[in-house]
Amino acid sequence: MSDTNSKPKEPIEIKKYANRRLYNTGTSTYVTLEDLAAMVKNGEDFVVHDAKSGEDITRSVLTQIIFEQENKEGQNLLPATFLRQLIRFYGDSMQMLVPRYLEVSIESLTREQEKFRRQMAQAFGVSPFGALEDQVRRNMEMFERAFAMFTPFARREDQGEAAPGATEKPAGKPGDIDELKRQLDEMQKKIDRLTDKGGGGQS
Numbered sequence: 001m002s003d004t005n006s007k008p009k010e011p012i013e014i015k016k017y018a019n020r021r022l023y024n025t026g027t028s029t030y031v032t033l034e035d036l037a038a039m040v041k042n043g044e045d046f047v048v049h050d051a052k053s054g055e056d057i058t059r060s061v062l063t064q065i066i067f068e069q070e071n072k073e074g075q076n077l078l079p080a081t082f083l084r085q086l087i088r089f090y091g092d093s094m095q096m097l098v099p100r101y102l103e104v105s106i107e108s109l110t111r112e113q114e115k116f117r118r119q120m121a122q123a124f125g126v127s128p129f130g131a132l133e134d135q136v137r138r139n140m141e142m143f144e145r146a147f148a149m150f151t152p153f154a155r156r157e158d159q160g161e162a163a164p165g166a167t168e169k170p171a172g173k174p175g176d177i178d179e180l181k182r183q184l185d186e187m188q189k190k191i192d193r194l195t196d197k198g199g200g201g202q203s
Contacts, residue, residue, distance in 0.1 A: 018052065
């Protein structure tokens, strides 16, 4: 059997020039951020490289797309409270947990979106967003417990007997990181189980 059919499709390369113009090498045409937003919505994968240095600047371009979408009337997805809290996490000891938390939450919402749409379509007279809010609340509670557990690691000893001259263990030891990864994997499994149970959600 040929491997070509099973080979994953390579992402389209977009080049960004010094004049800020974006060039789609797949279609040999210049494109806009709006065009790239449409590609994302259509499930087309792409990477953006600086035309001069070759540096991968995909993340910054995706951020620009979000900024443009947020500036459109009625398109806001990111509440000001969320943005403020996100800014607070930069440089914080919990920064390493935030990307995974956001990934897990958005993956959960993506998996469940069709189910939520069906529930909303059937829920006239009831709260159409009840199931969604309930799922988000469960995710938040789970991660808040995790944040409390890991902020910082040394606080686990707070309830115990601390000898007057004892020195605290550093929070960033390799064993702590391994434990953190293990806990995150467990949380992912719990979230998957919760979303499976939430499918028949009560209104």
